[in-house]
Amino acid sequence: MLSVRDLSMRFGGLLAVNGVSLDVNEREIISIIGPNGAGKTTVFNCISGFYKPTSGQITFKGKQVQGLPDFKISRLGMVRTFQHVRLFNRMTVIENLLVAQHRHVNTNLLSGLLKTPSYRKKESEAMEKAAYWLKKVDLLPLANREAGNLAYGQQRRLEIARCMVTGPDLLMLDEPAAGLNPKETRDLDELIVSLKHDYNVSILLIEHDMGLVMGISDRIYVVSQGTPLADGTPDEIRTNPDVIKAYLGED
């Protein structure tokens, strides 16, 4: 579904990403791991249209995506989160989920002012979908709270729910477990697996929590200093001498 070929990204003299290729197929959980500063987030930024890659090919569902404006990329069905939570803090929890469905409902100013039946219908559909996902991530009782006032773990879950209401085929999560306690990480683990099984979503994950990565990934890509180091199933990666060397150092 997503295919990245020979992706490179240069910032002035720094080659942050050098020849990374990766594939994500339907209903797969793919992780990118690597030491800090390896260029994982840069890869994410290139795929999601945040950066314009220096060279390489990115195709999503058969369409070339590099060079497209980011809102168009996301409309193809690709949505991402960031290392730090980026909710609309001064909007309520439910509003965060409604606004994410903005593109699915027609935005004709006049039909909004007149509140035509089709506008109402779509609005109530959006509301149902939002409520469904709030329930799924256990936030329904907090629907009318301001998102900025939620606890950190709740904000993380809301972020994933907000991605899901956009109806994505590919969900890109940048360190979703960062800052979560072990219980919250286990819940996240379950949530991600359920997204794949129950909603046919592929997931591309950047994560440092090896327990999480090894437990749920179908395949793993290892990057070190911007260059691809290895890729394979969790078992292959765990026993790969290059990976061990990069993580633990030589002795």
Add this chain to the structure above:
Amino acid sequence: MLEVILYFIQQLINGITIGSTYALIAIGYTMVYGIIGMINFAHGEVYMIGTYVAFMAISGMAMLGIEFLPLIFLVALLSSMLVSSSFGWAIERIAYRPLRGGNRLIPLISAIGMSIFLQNYVRLGQGSRDIAMSSQISGGWSFGPEDGFQASLSYIQVLIFIVTIISMTVLTLFISRSRMGRACRAVAQDLKMANLLGIDTNRVIASTFVIGAALAAVAGTLLGMYYGVVNAFVGFIAGLKAFTAAVLGGIGSIPGAMLGGIILGVTESMTAAYFSTEYKDVVSFALLVLILLFKPTGILGKPEVEKI
């Protein structure tokens, strides 16, 4: 004693009249700032164009022999809103959008250029002399003793209050309830994230310019009918005042712009009445400096607290 109170009430009426129109213009500054963090210095010119269009519409109807006042007002208001909105939209499209994403100073310079261009464009088209128009809506109510000071409330002032309140209510409902308003708030909080969720942020930004311009046109029509005079440069000082009102209330906050406008209007009218007319601008800008010193985010602006 009665006279003193009546005099005070009169200043209050005058202040709120002017203040409401400042508030209407200030919303355009505050919405644009809230959403893309730039000061649209050409906004005052959009207001000025709104006044011209209203004048043209009124004289046009007079030539056609239309005398029904509500119709005249409505046509003037709507045509002024339509033309100003188009200008607001075009200004953003031509002068700001291509420059977005770069240094923040660049669109600011472009805005100043746009402001000067529009002033001169209108001056060339309409001449540099003041254009006056006899008042369409005259008369009013007076209170107080026959032989002493009488406070007056004119019909046009009442019209200004009513139209302002309606506009503010519609705007508030739009922002808080409608889908587009929700998108506006989201874009104001995190433009990049809104983009990544598939919101066409360019369209949202364009609509804030259109809405701001339409409200400025409402102010232009009302103030034009109140003062009965316009020239190509009225936008400059009105824009500056409205900008002050926006900062006073807390730039980026819509209720702040409303409050800031009223406070500024009342301050000016009180200064003019009890001190000296020449000092009214001094006092209002001194007020601005004081607010910025002691509460830099404005009266209703909330300081950004980053949660770490």
